[in-house]
Amino acid sequence: xxxxxxxxxxxxxxxxxxxxAAAITNPxxxxxxxFWVVTIFFIFTTLFPFYWLLVxxxxxxxRLYDAGLVPAGFNPENFIRVFETIPFHVYMFNSLVxxxxxxxxxxxxxxxxxxxxGRLDFPGKSVMMLLILAISYFPPAAFFLPLWDLFTGQVVxxxxxxxxxxxxxxxxxxxxxxxxxxxxxxxYGQIPDGLEDxxxxxxxxxxxxxxRVIVPxxxxxxxxxxxxxxxxxxxEFFFSFLMNNGQPENWAPIVxxxxxxxxxxxxxxxxxxxxxxxxxxxxxxxILVVIAQEKIVSGLTAGALKx
Amino acid sequence: MASEQAxxxxxxxxxxxxxxxxxxxxxxxxxxxxxxxxLLTPALVLLTVIALxxxxxxxxxxxxxxxxxxxxxxFTGITNYIEIMTGQRTASLPSPFLPEAITVxxxxxSALIVTLIFTVVxxxxxxxxxxxxALVLNQDFxxxxxxxxxxxxxxxxxxxxxxxxxxxxxxxxxxxxxxxxNNPTLLQEWGIFGQTPxxxxxxxxLIVIIADIWKTTAFMALLILAGLxxxxxxxxxVARVAGASKWQMFKRITLPVVLPSVLVAMLFRTIQAMRVxxxxxxxxxxxxxxxxxxxxxxxxxxxxxxxxxxxAFMTAAIIGIMTGVYIIGYAREEV
Numbered sequence: 001x002x003x004x005x006x007x008x009x010x011x012x013x014x015x016x017x018x019x020x021a022a023a024i025t026n027p028x029x030x031x032x033x034x035f036w037v038v039t040i041f042f043i044f045t046t047l048f049p050f051y052w053l054l055v056x057x058x059x060x061x062x063r064l065y066d067a068g069l070v071p072a073g074f075n076p077e078n079f080i081r082v083f084e085t086i087p088f089h090v091y092m093f094n095s096l097v098x099x100x101x102x103x104x105x106x107x108x109x110x111x112x113x114x115x116x117x118g119r120l121d122f123p124g125k126s127v128m129m130l131l132i133l134a135i136s137y138f139p140p141a142a143f144f145l146p147l148w149d150l151f152t153g154q155v156v157x158x159x160x161x162x163x164x165x166x167x168x169x170x171x172x173x174x175x176x177x178x179x180x181x182x183x184x185x186x187x188y189g190q191i192p193d194g195l196e197d198x199x200x201x202x203x204x205x206x207x208x209x210x211x212r213v214i215v216p217x218x219x220x221x222x223x224x225x226x227x228x229x230x231x232x233x234x235x236e237f238f239f240s241f242l243m244n245n246g247q248p249e250n251w252a253p254i255v256x257x258x259x260x261x262x263x264x265x266x267x268x269x270x271x272x273x274x275x276x277x278x279x280x281x282x283x284x285x286x287i288l289v290v291i292a293q294e295k296i297v298s299g300l301t302a303g304a305l306k307x
Numbered sequence: 308m309a310s311e312q313a314x315x316x317x318x319x320x321x322x323x324x325x326x327x328x329x330x331x332x333x334x335x336x337x338x339x340x341x342x343x344x345x346l347l348t349p350a351l352v353l354l355t356v357i358a359l360x361x362x363x364x365x366x367x368x369x370x371x372x373x374x375x376x377x378x379x380x381x382f383t384g385i386t387n388y389i390e391i392m393t394g395q396r397t398a399s400l401p402s403p404f405l406p407e408a409i410t411v412x413x414x415x416x417s418a419l420i421v422t423l424i425f426t427v428v429x430x431x432x433x434x435x436x437x438x439x440x441a442l443v444l445n446q447d448f449x450x451x452x453x454x455x456x457x458x459x460x461x462x463x464x465x466x467x468x469x470x471x472x473x474x475x476x477x478x479x480x481x482x483x484x485x486x487x488x489n490n491p492t493l494l495q496e497w498g499i500f501g502q503t504p505x506x507x508x509x510x511x512x513l514i515v516i517i518a519d520i521w522k523t524t525a526f527m528a529l530l531i532l533a534g535l536x537x538x539x540x541x542x543x544x545v546a547r548v549a550g551a552s553k554w555q556m557f558k559r560i561t562l563p564v565v566l567p568s569v570l571v572a573m574l575f576r577t578i579q580a581m582r583v584x585x586x587x588x589x590x591x592x593x594x595x596x597x598x599x600x601x602x603x604x605x606x607x608x609x610x611x612x613x614x615x616x617x618x619a620f621m622t623a624a625i626i627g628i629m630t631g632v633y634i635i636g637y638a639r640e641e642v
Contacts, residue, residue: 038439053472065487068483113346122340135354140600141604144603144604145361170353205334258471259467282464286463289463
């Protein structure tokens, strides 16, 4: 009788109950499943907004109110309308040029400073480092008014950078220089002195030793600083928004383009186009993250823990 | 890169007469300190012109009255600060700096309080969720690389696109979270959001907080992960042999080692969160959620330059004090 009951009980157990029984006897299994549930939850929360942008972008404008978790209809034309509504390619071009130019400037200045902090000893070294660190923490809003005066030619007559790349590249460079300095200081400091000395004995000048020995040997560090700067500039909002009038011919980056799409939404429904534009504009950084994720991880951690 | 050309040619050709050669020879003759400061000059000039001078000039401008004709009015000392703090200036400001009353609406309408609410709430949740993400990334499993990409990607999204995503998510009828008038979503039926959350200060603040958590938790996770990876794995084996539970191992081994990097990450994020501006501008507009940086820009747009500079400098001072605490801790660690 007892065995019978036991048998029927065993048969009635569903897959879930069997899993619970196994988990009780073997806790590792429960931890493992919990781990996967949590992981899937994180992936879902971070990636879902992108999927949903795609849903909006593919839904024809007229049927937007029917769109839910899947597109209502299929209208890839929205991606073309982004470029028909506004010159979006010009905004993209501006963004990429601003990010590239800033990255070059930052890498050059940060290489010099990183060499100094990583390899030289001199009085005032830690004071200088702390000064650079402190400046980098102040909010852009605290710099805005004087920079506005400066860039609209009210301080130095004739010097008018507003609506030119300079009005954005200069603040970007100053804003993101400290992070690169700290990343490069770490990398340059790790090159053995003997290599630099050997180059100097061979007759290389001081700067030659930096740019032909230290920098090439620290290529991964330079790449890390470059990727981080590029992403940071491409993502910047404050000066990208305030240091031009939002017109593509005045070097407005994607901030200007997407806000213009948003504003034109007051007159006609452009939600699908806004979603499509966002997807197009996010592609360069998304690709960069996939390619350079190791560099981003190491750079962010090295930079922040150093800072 | 002219300076790079010089070393390549000069020493071998023995033509030590050109200006480049002279510069090179001069640089070789400097002692280490002089050379160090020479190389630092470009970075220091840039930071002085773009950050240090503007910071001091903001302080100078904040001591002058507003002038409706453009530019600055008369020198008035700290009047701007006094009037902003005591509320006498509130009538002319787009939003008050300090709350006018202790009600929910008044608190959320105050630039200082709404910024603090935003900062505290988002950093709190970013720390907890970031810790969870770091624990996941600290495991060895197939596909770890791709999970890490998925977790980092929001961090790399431009602020304007982050704003666009959450603007669209909460647009009535279009957005997934806000239904059309006749078709409210669950979030609305529970009373968390009304019909037009993007025009409501409290609800918009919540949306901006969610947007910030979504984007910057990854940063927190990476810093905590770095701390986790410095834990000696042998300790876990020892603990397991000693019969410790997972929770005990976490509390006694993981947490003490990770806590310093968690605190650094939290302070770091606090300083960043205090400057929030872009995502507000895109999602709800600076008049709906008046953060400190927002208030600087809205007063600037109304030509209230004196008030704007005073608010900007107070924002800088608040963040400066936090930075000071951090840097003093950092300096102590160095010694």
